[in-house]
Amino acid sequence: MARVPRRQRLLLPLLCLLFQGATALLFAIFVRYNHETDAALWHWGNHSNVDNEFYFRYPSFQDVHVMVFVGFGFLMVFLHRYGFSSVGFTFLVATLTLQWATLLQGFLHSFRGGYIYVGVESLINADFCAGAVLISFGAVLGKTGPAQLLLMALLEAVLFSVNEFIQLSLLGVRDAGGSMTIHTFGAYFGLFLSRVLYRSQLEKSRHRQSSVYNSDLFAMIGTIFLWVFWPSFNSAPTALGDGQHRTVVNTYYSLTASTLSTFALSALVSEDGRLDMVHVQNAALAGGVVVGTSSEMMLTPFGALAAGFLAGTVSTLGYKFFTDTCGVHNLHGMPGLLGAILGVVVAALATHEAYGDGLQSVFPLIAKGQRSATSQAMYQLFGMFVTLAFASVGGSLGGLLLRLPFLDAPPDSQCFEDQVFWEVPGEQEAETQRPLRAEEPDTQA
């Protein structure tokens, strides 16, 4: 039976302890409560209209938190022998990322006087970074050990945070829901990493690379929570007021359209007219990805429907004709790129008439007259290429890192298999005891 080789048994514990020790030390030195979180700094009334900001953002934060842990975790449970790893490693890797991203994003965004100041918005941003890491996890699902995943998360969080900083703070790119910074970045980082990790003998594990009836139902828990809460994901960091309303409305309608096109295409491309659960689990979500950049903009409800429809179509065709294990390219890669391009187009169309006073919160640089709409569109496009560059170079580096020989890659014949890393209880216990039980003396009668 598969076992963790003796020389690797300490690897995962040591990495966890080392990383936790390091982040704890950095927290002790650098991390402080921000002015809304510190008892001595906070007063009602000091904040006039934003008094309530925490309360307005907290429900969205919790929705995003559910998406990261329940959504991504269960979405990947579809593999019938890899459920413990899918939900368990999601848990482990996302958790480390939350701490690590707090530090990285803090140094980049809120480092003042030698300290990082954290509050609820730090938690939202860290969750977003964890989302990108989990998308990359999908690209290497089943083929990597937990220690490899921790190293991947460590590297990816750095590159994610730097890229995000370049996009939002240096290039003035708008990307509230992360079509570029989260989905495109996470997908191509993972796919490049996976390419470098390429294993020629993986067909030895092919028989495990499928779902069973119940694993597909578990995966639908992930799908539905992602689908339902996606309006919160895209709107969590947008400006309070009309910006959040619009993001919610656009995301909601885009998702309905991607769901309808997914069902249509899934039945259309199958040989016998039957629907494929893999499409429904994944492509139906492409509508959330594709409006990640543009849902805070004046996309119009029709624009949201059209974008979602296109994304669901492209994603389903992707699943049908060239898929990786978890379909990361189909769910996050292509719809993310489409979303980035949609952002370019909608930014180019921005006018003072269409946005009125709201231009200030959606395109502050255009409102201040520092940029034209066309120029903003060019920056958006440039941002997409910067993101692709970070993802491809970073992912390739990550692949080299994960090929280090002392790591815990499962052997070719043991990929997509929980038992390499988990104590797995028997499946049959319930079955074998059921007939026996009938003959047990009924001591109650």
Place this chain on the structure above:
Amino acid sequence: MARVPRRQRLLLPLLCLLFQGATALLFAIFVRYNHETDAALWHWGNHSNVDNEFYFRYPSFQDVHVMVFVGFGFLMVFLHRYGFSSVGFTFLVATLTLQWATLLQGFLHSFRGGYIYVGVESLINADFCAGAVLISFGAVLGKTGPAQLLLMALLEAVLFSVNEFIQLSLLGVRDAGGSMTIHTFGAYFGLFLSRVLYRSQLEKSRHRQSSVYNSDLFAMIGTIFLWVFWPSFNSAPTALGDGQHRTVVNTYYSLTASTLSTFALSALVSEDGRLDMVHVQNAALAGGVVVGTSSEMMLTPFGALAAGFLAGTVSTLGYKFFTDTCGVHNLHGMPGLLGAILGVVVAALATHEAYGDGLQSVFPLIAKGQRSATSQAMYQLFGMFVTLAFASVGGSLGGLLLRLPFLDAPPDSQCFEDQVFWEVPGEQEAETQRPLRAEEPDTQA
């Protein structure tokens, strides 16, 4: 093996594409962001006290959204061979309904100057319409194809929206949580439709009309999320302030009472004193249905307990003695009617003393002196009969529509079976490979 007949393979894709094309066209022509959602129309401070309304309603909206997709979707997964269809068709049908209801409700409620204006309240209202359609889906569960369900949704959304408009806008009926407009309407529409669709040979599929251990646990995910979020369902459209507080409190206590009476009655009516999971999955929720109309009223906490207790009792007895597949009559039909009658009684008892200034938001017509409490009660009662008329006539018409020969009804021997419409992975894969795996060479040691 069951297959989609060749001539029907294009039916579902064509319907999806046709409907999506039509709604997208109508969105392009008619749907615009409302003043809270449009960047150019919205300003903080323009709205004084309702500035925050979006934020106060958004968490309830998300709870309702979870109920519609997770709650209804998983509640119907109890059938052991119909899990993909239950959660998948819920997803498909609810999604189409959201788009379609936005248009219908928009034309009826917010059509001004040639446009429909949408915002977060449009999303809540569309979700409510989807709830009614999913209740009807429960009545035909396992016996219809997805194309039939789409047609049903199309017709039902029209009748739902017209009936809701008549109730709320013309008759001045109060029905915040939808005992009448959602539960009674959805249940009887579905039951009448199911009667017209009657299939004499359905016993050929009887062996599939049962649950297995894991399918019952999946269904409990649906039950618990419905139970937990029901206070948000009933309170989502009520007046801000005391109206929402009261609705939450009443619904919460009513649900506790229906749960206790369900457990009591379930054990009482079984032959051997054991509990029936079907009762717990369903009748425990009757407390939410029965206070749908009256939970915003001064029902009193005791009144909520009494109503919930009665609803749980009636519903459990219904499941025991005359049930349809999904028990729609027991969970939504009878408790919905009880809820409508409870609304009549509580409205009749309304006084200026009991409601004070709050009378304006609960019974505006009584507050303005345009109606007496007794007259309001009569309108409530009349509204119930109008709802029943719409549901029975509409459901019967729907049944005729769904009997159109070119639709995708599954054959009598293939009802309650996922494989007719879905690619279903094998169940045994995990089992058969498990023993083999022990002998695989351990390449890691």
Place this chain on the structure above:
Amino acid sequence: MARVPRRQRLLLPLLCLLFQGATALLFAIFVRYNHETDAALWHWGNHSNVDNEFYFRYPSFQDVHVMVFVGFGFLMVFLHRYGFSSVGFTFLVATLTLQWATLLQGFLHSFRGGYIYVGVESLINADFCAGAVLISFGAVLGKTGPAQLLLMALLEAVLFSVNEFIQLSLLGVRDAGGSMTIHTFGAYFGLFLSRVLYRSQLEKSRHRQSSVYNSDLFAMIGTIFLWVFWPSFNSAPTALGDGQHRTVVNTYYSLTASTLSTFALSALVSEDGRLDMVHVQNAALAGGVVVGTSSEMMLTPFGALAAGFLAGTVSTLGYKFFTDTCGVHNLHGMPGLLGAILGVVVAALATHEAYGDGLQSVFPLIAKGQRSATSQAMYQLFGMFVTLAFASVGGSLGGLLLRLPFLDAPPDSQCFEDQVFWEVPGEQEAETQRPLRAEEPDTQA
């Protein structure tokens, strides 16, 4: 086959009806809407800054509600033959507790002029009491019948409410997230009760005391929802403003640290380096328990990490070396005591400088000069011992109560078995019909 003995068949129904009748009567006499919930008493603007309190607390309330019913319910589904009972009895017992706790806490905290006044905060407090009862349920999981559990809930809710009143109102102890009043109390009440109920022949049921693959995945639904929403649990009753921000931030980081230490220790203590799902399901949550008392205090982000790390470590070691069925001592007992002690230490370190004006809401008695920080710390410590006394004496009494011979304890050979109390559908149905189906004539072709 196991059956409910004839003489006990009426026990559960009668208890449910009796309790529901009694609480309904008490509701009728004593329970009234409070000034925010009553139509005649409530006005916007009467409440100035707390107008919005309901809306700020409602999302947290719903998160706690999900934790109690989805979280605890599914966390205990891990036993492969006890899933119906775990989620079903959680439902039953929590529900009764909600009604009963409303009355008890109402009499102790809001009894004025002969009435108890209820609002949304009553619902939060009742949910907290249900949390404590469900922790105790974990300690007797599989070994008790539903009637026994109802009696346990009845007694425990009384002692919980009295202890909570002594702690918060008489001793001025701070314990927002309930390290003491919920986790320590619930755990030791259950463990003492379980000890008195001790059954020597329980090894007859040992083969059922394990999980299967799918039951572990269901349990992870419970774990993840508990983990994700724990910041809402700890912050639900804290002061609005910085107190809630800080509680959320501290709880979030503490949970990340307990998750990392759980994975590290789980791999470290296993013989072959593999992870144990039981640890991940439970010990990862210890970070939420351990900051229950101190998360509203100026614990610092580093303090939160350190506390979470310690709790995850202690809890995982507990699971490895001495566990009860559900690991209540490891998840709630030890981390709860650690949390109480952490509260003592952090309270002792409280200064006017560190808390500023916020001292008033965290330590009002220190702010008013009625207590020194050291004295507050001593009260915290004393509160812990009072809690332990209530739990141990109360739990032992509860054990004696539950040994009453006419109750519904399952026989020694039928513990951890759903079929004693539930109609359980067959497991194999799906399997046996699958091959047959292939030969059925395809009536559609």
